Amino acid sequence: MTVSFLILAVVTVAGTAAAMGLRNAVHCVLALTVGFVGIAAIYLQLDAQFVGLTQIMVYVGAVAILAVFAIMMTHSPTSVQLPAYSSFWLAGSVVAAAVFAVLAWAISLSPAYTRQAPQEPDVTAQKIGDALMHRFVLPLEIMGLLLTAALIGAVVIAMDRKEEMK
Amino acid sequence: MTQFIDQIFVLGMQWLLNYVPAGARSLVSAIVCVVAVVIVFPLLFAITTWLERKGLGRIQNRFGPNRVGPWGLLQPIADAIKSLTKEDIVPIQADHVVHFLAPVLLVAAAFLAYAVLPVGRNMVLVNLDAGVLFFFAVGSTMELAVFMAGWSSRSKYSLLGAMRAVAQMISYEVPMVLASVVVIMQAGSLSTASIVDRQAGYTGIWPHWFVFTPWGIVGFTLFMIAATAESNRSPFDLPEGESEIIAGYYIEYSGFKFALFFLGEYLGMFATSGMAITLFLGGWSAPLSVLTFIPSYIWFFAKLVTLICGFIWIRGTLPRLRMDQLMNLAWEFILPMALINMLVAGIWHLMPAGPLRWLVCSAIVAIPCILLGIGLKHKKKFQVRTYRYAE
Numbered sequence: 325m326t327v328s329f330l331i332l333a334v335v336t337v338a339g340t341a342a343a344m345g346l347r348n349a350v351h352c353v354l355a356l357t358v359g360f361v362g363i364a365a366i367y368l369q370l371d372a373q374f375v376g377l378t379q380i381m382v383y384v385g386a387v388a389i390l391a392v393f394a395i396m397m398t399h400s401p402t403s404v405q406l407p408a409y410s411s412f413w414l415a416g417s418v419v420a421a422a423v424f425a426v427l428a429w430a431i432s433l434s435p436a437y438t439r440q441a442p443q444e445p446d447v448t449a450q451k452i453g454d455a456l457m458h459r460f461v462l463p464l465e466i467m468g469l470l471l472t473a474a475l476i477g478a479v480v481i482a483m484d485r486k487e488e489m490k
Numbered sequence: 491m492t493q494f495i496d497q498i499f500v501l502g503m504q505w506l507l508n509y510v511p512a513g514a515r516s517l518v519s520a521i522v523c524v525v526a527v528v529i530v531f532p533l534l535f536a537i538t539t540w541l542e543r544k545g546l547g548r549i550q551n552r553f554g555p556n557r558v559g560p561w562g563l564l565q566p567i568a569d570a571i572k573s574l575t576k577e578d579i580v581p582i583q584a585d586h587v588v589h590f591l592a593p594v595l596l597v598a599a600a601f602l603a604y605a606v607l608p609v610g611r612n613m614v615l616v617n618l619d620a621g622v623l624f625f626f627a628v629g630s631t632m633e634l635a636v637f638m639a640g641w642s643s644r645s646k647y648s649l650l651g652a653m654r655a656v657a658q659m660i661s662y663e664v665p666m667v668l669a670s671v672v673v674i675m676q677a678g679s680l681s682t683a684s685i686v687d688r689q690a691g692y693t694g695i696w697p698h699w700f701v702f703t704p705w706g707i708v709g710f711t712l713f714m715i716a717a718t719a720e721s722n723r724s725p726f727d728l729p730e731g732e733s734e735i736i737a738g739y740y741i742e743y744s745g746f747k748f749a750l751f752f753l754g755e756y757l758g759m760f761a762t763s764g765m766a767i768t769l770f771l772g773g774w775s776a777p778l779s780v781l782t783f784i785p786s787y788i789w790f791f792a793k794l795v796t797l798i799c800g801f802i803w804i805r806g807t808l809p810r811l812r813m814d815q816l817m818n819l820a821w822e823f824i825l826p827m828a829l830i831n832m833l834v835a836g837i838w839h840l841m842p843a844g845p846l847r848w849l850v851c852s853a854i855v856a857i858p859c860i861l862l863g864i865g866l867k868h869k870k871k872f873q874v875r876t877y878r879y880a881e
Contacts, residue, residue: 350641354588357634373620377627385630385663389656392637396653449620449680 336362536566549806576745588642593750596635600757610787643742651738655729666716668828686773
């Protein structure tokens with residue numbers, strides 16, 4: 325537990341907590357982005373450059389922008405302002421605490437907790453690429469197929485609307 | 491002697507670090523590098539604003555700045571003093587915190603991108619294993635800054651400008667990354683320093699730059715088109731089209747914050763040009779083997795200034811695109827070409843070297859280029875336009 329880890333952890337937790345607590349939806353997205361950057365920085369601190377930089381590229385560059393666009397398209401300024409805390413917060417927090425307790429109990433019992441930490445692997449971007457292209461090529465292809473299907477679906481939805489307008 | 495001049499900055503750094511206690515060395519070296527970047531590139535920005543105004547003036551048959559100093563050379567200093575002393579006006583309705591953070595984030599992201607650019611032999615600030623990925627990750631945070639600026643101003647013009655800018659930057663980021671993938675495929679590395687090393691060496695007097703291959707020239711062209719759109723420059727400057735939405739996302743900024751946006755935009759342009767130089771134009775290496783006596787950093791900046799002059803020339807020549815033309819160009823021409831180019835890079839890698847490889851690869855690139863060009867022209871009539879001027 326180093327100083328840099330503590331700073332990053334505080335930034336990440338504060339960002340995600342602010343994302344839940346702030347009233348303005350766009351502020352929430354910006355706070356969540358701070359959380360994303362904090363997680364990416366923790367990856368970088370653990371020497372996982374590829375994962376950390378991909379986290380920034382995907383979550384800050386794409387997901388945050390997507391969320392912002394979604395808010396702008398759906399949110400109207402005259403919509404009802406809901407309170408930040410729901411009326412059943414007590415029951416909710418009890419359930420959350422119970423889930424956390426069960427998970428913590430299960431983790432404390434697991435053998436992974438007592439096992440010796442394995443040697444730190446020296447992972448370069450090249451090794452990740454090799455693994456993706458040789459050992460895990462089939463899952464990669466399936467993912468590609470899935471994403472292509474989603475892309476085609478998006479195009480089809482966009483095209484239908486255009487014809488209706490005519 | 492030439493080697494000494496080539497390495498003068500590296501040696502100077504080592505000499506300086508000898509006087510620093512061992513514990514503080516990494517900190518001091520980091521600070522010195524950051525200060526160097528923060529001085530050199532804004533200085534280049536100042537020179538570029540003068541060069542751009544002079545060049546555009548020349549193209550448009552007027553003088554350009556000619557009042558401050560000889561040939562108007564001190565104009566950037568006058569501009570800087572003016573923007574520093576101007577009143578900083580924040581709209582009363584604006585979201586003050588986000589409004590303040592947007593230009594800071596933009597400039598910080600623009601400066602971060604220089605961390606992985608090799609500006610000379612042994613002169614890269616951080617030789618990251620995933621350097622190219624770092625560059626694109628940092629570049630993608632600039633979109634968020636643009637959105638923050640447009641949204642927090644609470645102005646319809648700035649919001650429209652931000653929406654246009656973000657849509658454009660996302661659309662052109664995809665072909666930009668795909669255009670640079672060919673180089674990564676060929677070099678087998680994401681590190682900028684080793685990509686430059688792979689382009690070292692000469693055949694006769696000619697260098698082994700990636701731009702002198704069929705996939706390289708196509709990749710370079712696509713990368714530069716996407717870079718122009720990424721940095722919101724003419725002919726892709728719709729987000730700040732003054733005839734439609736005044737100044738786009740930074741309309742509600744004044745004084746020094748406006749100057750910061752200006753600076754961030756130009757720094758982004760220099761950084762993407764630097765990346766294009768690193769990926770395709772051999773980085774800091776000399777263009778002819780007989781010219782290697784000139785220091786490497788001079789070559790890098792010479793290439794950078796050449797690309798900037800190209801940008802200025804294009805800005806003075808081409809009219810602005812319409813939104814649908816912009817998107818059609820990205821998705822119907824540049825993206826398919828980038829994908830085909832990846833195929834060509836694979837074939838180039840697998841075929842034995844020789845004239846046959848050149849012929850096959852050029853054909854695979856040229857035929858879809860022509861077909862896609864015809865496809866873009868489809869159902870559009872090109873004829874002489876007639877204009878009605880105000881009588």
